[in-house]
Amino acid sequence: MTTPSTQQLMQTMQGASEHLSVSDRREFLRRGMSYVAGAAAVGGTTIASAASLTSNLPPNEPQWGRQLGTGVVENPYGLPSRHEAQVVRRTVPWLTAESISSISMSPIQDLKGIITPNGLVFERYHAGVPDINPDEHRLMIHGLVDNPLIFTMEDLMRFPSVSQIKFIECPANGGMEWRGPQMEALQFTHGMLSCCEWTGVPLKVLLDAAGLQTEGKWILAEGADGAHMSRSIPIEKVLDDTLVVYAQNGEMLRPEQGYPLRLLNPGWEGNTSIKWLRRIEVGDKPWHHREETSKYTDLMADGRARRFTFVQECNSVITSPCPENPILRKGFIEVEGLAWTGRGTIKGVDVSFDGGVSWRPAKLKGLVLDKALTRFSFTTQWQGEPWLIQSRAYDETGYVQPTLAQLREQRGVNSIYHKNSIHTWQVAPTGEVKNVQIT
């Protein structure tokens, strides 16, 4: 008998598992993966016996306890365990023409707490990721200011720094589902969402240094990338909480997040947080550039469109269970999820198990911060009953996350952006979870 290739084994297993339930399938594939590993390890003519599957379990001493591991600085910049290789950003290729101007989603189904690791923060850009030498990067401030200034990165890092935990979300998050559900996984329904601790300087400090003139009512922020991405921001926001940031989660920005410098407009649509920031111009009127007219405007049912729809309204989603995290066992279960609002802090989250007929308050856990992801939890028992589970967040302004029917009634289905409606997962008696909408 010849040894089957890993690929052949995988195909056989996938084929054989197709009729199984999700929980069965997970178990089957887990066993199968060990087969593959075992066969590869012995390199023999037969598939490794079932006994080898449990050789690392009690009462046996596991393999890794009987040998040495790798030494320090084997990876000078550490990497996740190879057993976590499935936790990656993913894209929906049919959304855009080209990967250079596209979007990837964070695997929020696999993340814990409220901080998104830097390598998993969702990506969105319009001309690829530029490779910028920070020594040759400048930030220019001009227009309606007394003293136009130009800053080096070293200059900017001399200012007193601030660090704040803020979410950043693409306004198109969930936008593929205005007409109906079509994404079979949480990563694609809600993954244009991340949350980091950002470090930098309030833009107000820099404008003060340049001498902001009273006629200055708007700024134009512009990137140094090939798209020269540009957005108009009203001065009220800038003077309130806009930051110019150079670091995220303790290290310098990642190239795909704007290295070496980006704008951060907390709670506002991600596109306004211009990456690779090179220029701020102060003016008395908005610029009406492409990304605030042709794009990032919300078309209503009557053919008119909202513009300058900056704020990301209160939203939430259950991250476990979800299509990627089916319920594997009956009994105790913690239903968990994320809530966020661009209007301040999350006040509370309710969960429903019957499609929104009745609701029960969930518990907020961990840090509850202004314009940051907030984690909620509801512990219960599951005995195989079908669920239609939903979460509904409300924020400090009293705004309650709406239903999809309410949004559609007000806006129609063509606005693409700002769909923050209550989301429904259908849990089958097998524990399998599907994305559905209730109408």
Add this chain to the structure above:
Amino acid sequence: MFKSLKLSFSATLVASVAAGAISSVTYAQEYNIGASASAQEIAGWDIDIRPDGMGLPVGSGNAVDGEETYETFCASCHGVFGEGEGRWPVLTGGEGTLAEERPVKTVGSYWPYASTLFDYIRRAMPFTAPMSLDDQQVYDITAYVLYMNDIIEEDFELSNENLAQVSMPNEDGFFVDDRPDVSNPRCMVDCADPEKMMLQSSLAGVTPIGHFVEGADAPASSHSGQHDLEASKEADRKASITGEEIVAPVAKKAVAMSAAAIAGEATYKAACGVCHTNGLAGAPKVSDAGAWTQRLQQGTDLLITHALEGYAGNAGYMPAKGGRADLSDEAVTNAVLFMVESQH
């Protein structure tokens, strides 16, 4: 990284600094950080245009001259008539569709200001070579796109004097954000009638969901994977019509590439791949061996000449160096060799 200044203190120096520090440290409010931006520095970067015409450079252009410029730099993605190739943006048509079920948002049907067109072309187009057009070309292309949308006449001389007066059909179609526009009471019991609830399930087959299978990933979860998937679906469709058996592609043997071809890969990725990965404007896809058979028979030298000088014919259209005039001849040649040797 940014720091080049090396500091070293001797013990005595530290002592003397410490003695003076108590009286000299203050809480500075005046930062005095940053240099004055010169008028010349500002002029180089101040590229933005506003609807009132602020920022427009002195100059003019028209649709007659714009046609050729458009076809050279824009048509390969946006289509000869602005109809859009593949998933690239449609520039023309769509009038009266904004309230319809499938609205078509174009420059003519949706954009509120003509200034946006000049600004965007100048800052971001053409896609593969932003900031490479001169003001004359930007005026010409802007005029041509407005002309294709029946907004100006073919011979209208568009200039910094009159662009702000060009009136766009949908200028009044926008209003400022008035959210929150819905109010959902925080109901806790009997919030909906279960009898009237309808359940709608997700469409099957459009989600790249390979991550459900441990250790695997969906072939379609990348842009190149999507093209492979579409190609295989097309092969299935043809096979179902002709009854031919699908022949699984034979795995290519790895052949060592020349040093020049290896060097060309970076240029390919940064410049050529936009068209040659997806087959835009008739470009032969690197992954499509069949598209290269005839081309390779013509000899590599001719392919290099076409890449350097441009090509227009039945097979497709390619501007000189793919529109990337900034690339050296050597870089383009190496990229061609990379594509050619990828066929071996």
